[in-house]
Amino acid sequence: MSLLGYARFYAIDLMRGTKVLETIDELQCEQYKSWKELLSISDEKYSRLLKHAIKYVPFYNQYNSDKKFPILTKDLIRHNVEQLKSLEYRGKLEAKGTGGSTGLPLKYFTTTKAQSFMWAGIIQSWKVVGYELGDRVAFIAGTAIAKKNFKHDVFYALMNIEIYSAFDLREKAIHSYLKDIKKKKIKLIYGYPTAINVIANYLNKNPEIRFPSLKGIVVTSEVLEEKHRLNIQKAFQVPVRNQYGCNEAAISAFECEHGNMHLINTATKVDVDGEGNLIASNLVNNGFVLINYSTGDKIKINQINSCSCKRGYPIISDILGRTVDIIVDQEGKIFHSAFFSYLFRQDSSVEQFQIQYNEDEIELHVKVIEELPYQILYDKYINKVKEHLKFKKYSLYINESFLLSSNAKHRYVIDNRINK
Numbered sequence: 001m002s003l004l005g006y007a008r009f010y011a012i013d014l015m016r017g018t019k020v021l022e023t024i025d026e027l028q029c030e031q032y033k034s035w036k037e038l039l040s041i042s043d044e045k046y047s048r049l050l051k052h053a054i055k056y057v058p059f060y061n062q063y064n065s066d067k068k069f070p071i072l073t074k075d076l077i078r079h080n081v082e083q084l085k086s087l088e089y090r091g092k093l094e095a096k097g098t099g100g101s102t103g104l105p106l107k108y109f110t111t112t113k114a115q116s117f118m119w120a121g122i123i124q125s126w127k128v129v130g131y132e133l134g135d136r137v138a139f140i141a142g143t144a145i146a147k148k149n150f151k152h153d154v155f156y157a158l159m160n161i162e163i164y165s166a167f168d169l170r171e172k173a174i175h176s177y178l179k180d181i182k183k184k185k186i187k188l189i190y191g192y193p194t195a196i197n198v199i200a201n202y203l204n205k206n207p208e209i210r211f212p213s214l215k216g217i218v219v220t221s222e223v224l225e226e227k228h229r230l231n232i233q234k235a236f237q238v239p240v241r242n243q244y245g246c247n248e249a250a251i252s253a254f255e256c257e258h259g260n261m262h263l264i265n266t267a268t269k270v271d272v273d274g275e276g277n278l279i280a281s282n283l284v285n286n287g288f289v290l291i292n293y294s295t296g297d298k299i300k301i302n303q304i305n306s307c308s309c310k311r312g313y314p315i316i317s318d319i320l321g322r323t324v325d326i327i328v329d330q331e332g333k334i335f336h337s338a339f340f341s342y343l344f345r346q347d348s349s350v351e352q353f354q355i356q357y358n359e360d361e362i363e364l365h366v367k368v369i370e371e372l373p374y375q376i377l378y379d380k381y382i383n384k385v386k387e388h389l390k391f392k393k394y395s396l397y398i399n400e401s402f403l404l405s406s407n408a409k410h411r412y413v414i415d416n417r418i419n420k
Helices: 003-016 020-030 035-056 074-078 112-127 150-159 171-183 193-205 226-236 338-345 374-386
Strands: 094-098 106-110 137-141 161-165 188-191 216-219 240-246 251-255 261-263 268-272 277-282 293-301 315-320 326-328 334-336 350-357 361-368 393-398 413-415
Touching: 003 020, 003 112, 003 150, 020 112, 035 268, 074 106, 074 293, 106 112, 112 188, 112 216, 112 240, 112 251, 137 171, 137 193, 150 161, 161 171, 171 193, 188 193, 193 216, 193 226, 193 326, 193 334, 216 226, 226 240, 251 268, 268 293, 338 350, 361 374, 374 393
Parallel strands: 137 161, 137 188, 188 216, 216 240, 350 413, 361 393
Antiparallel strands: 094 106, 240 251, 251 261, 261 315, 268 277, 277 293, 293 315, 326 334, 350 361
16 A cells, blocks of 8 residues: 555545545454454444434334334335434434435435445455555446546545446447556456446457556446456456445445455345345444345355455355346447436436337336426436437336336336347
C-alpha cells in the first residue's frame, strides 16, 4: 500500500464521515479466524441487534422474540419504512434505492458504518487479484454501481476510479474504452460480467491489444457464467474473480484465490430456507434495521467449512439467479439492461416492470400504483428509450400480466429474438 493510496482513503473517510480504512483493517485481521470464531462473532452481534430492535425499532416493538419476527419482503419494507428506523439512532441516515434482481424497486436507509463495510467488502474482493489502495480502477457498469453527480465524481476521483458506461457497448465505444484503459494503466477492472464479456468478445477478435498494467478483473451484480469467465480471462490474460453483494442486507462475498466464494458473516446473519431462498439480517446497520430480510436471491451454502486459502468465512457453493440480459437493437447497438432499472427507479409510482424485445419491437410492461393518462406515460418512457435504442416499433403496456420464467420467477428483461 502506497502512502498516496492511504492518503486518498483517509481523505474519503474525512469527507464522508466513514471508517473505510478501519473496516478494511478489521476484515484483514478477522478473515483468517476459524469458522467457529467467526460464527460466534456473528451470533453475538445478532443477539445485540435483536435486543436493540425490540427496544428501539417500532416495527419490532410488538415482538419479544425473533422467532415471531415476520419474513421481511420488499413490499413489507416499502409499507413500513418509518417503522423500521431506530428511535435511538442519532447519526445520519442516507436514503438508498435498489431495483433488485426481480425489478421491484426498494427504498431503504443506510448509515456511515454500513457504507464503510460495503466499500471494505468490495475492496476485499479486489485485494484477491492484487489490488492495493490507490491503484487505478475501471468501473464498467451502470447506475447500480456508478452514480453520476458531483458528490460521486469527487468520491471516484479520490478512489482513483475511471467510469466506462455499460449502457453503450458498440464497437466504437469499446475501442475507446480499451484505448483509455491501456493509456491510463488501469490496474483493476470491476463491473458487470455480461458487459465485460461483450468487451472480451471484441478483444478476442483483436488479440494484439494487451494490458501490461492490469492485475485482474472482479465482476459483480450478476451471475458469472463459467463460459464468460473463461472468455474474459482469454481476452485480458488476467485472473477473473466473482464478487456478490446485497447492500441493504450487508451481504458481501468474494471469490478467493482457490475459487471459493467466502461470505463475510460478521456483517450479516444468513439463513437459507428449504427452497434455497436467502434470508439475511443486517448486523452493521442499527439505524434502519432489517431482520429476516428476503433478498430475492437463491444460494447454496457449502457444508465444508475449510478452504486452502485458510479463511474462516463460510463458503457459498452456488449463487442462483440475478442474471441480467443485454439488449441489442436494430442497428446492433448493445445496451445493458441496467438502464431500465435506473429509468424506473426514479419513479415511485412504478411498482414493477418488464422489458420484452425482438428484432423489430421493444415492449415496456409497467405496473403502476396510480394511473396517469396513457399518453403522458408513453411520452415519459418511450421517448426516453427512443433516445438510446432503435426499433421499428415501441409499445407500452400498463398494468397487464407479466411473462414468468419456468421457475415462476419474474424476469425484467426477456429476449424474444429468433437468432440470438
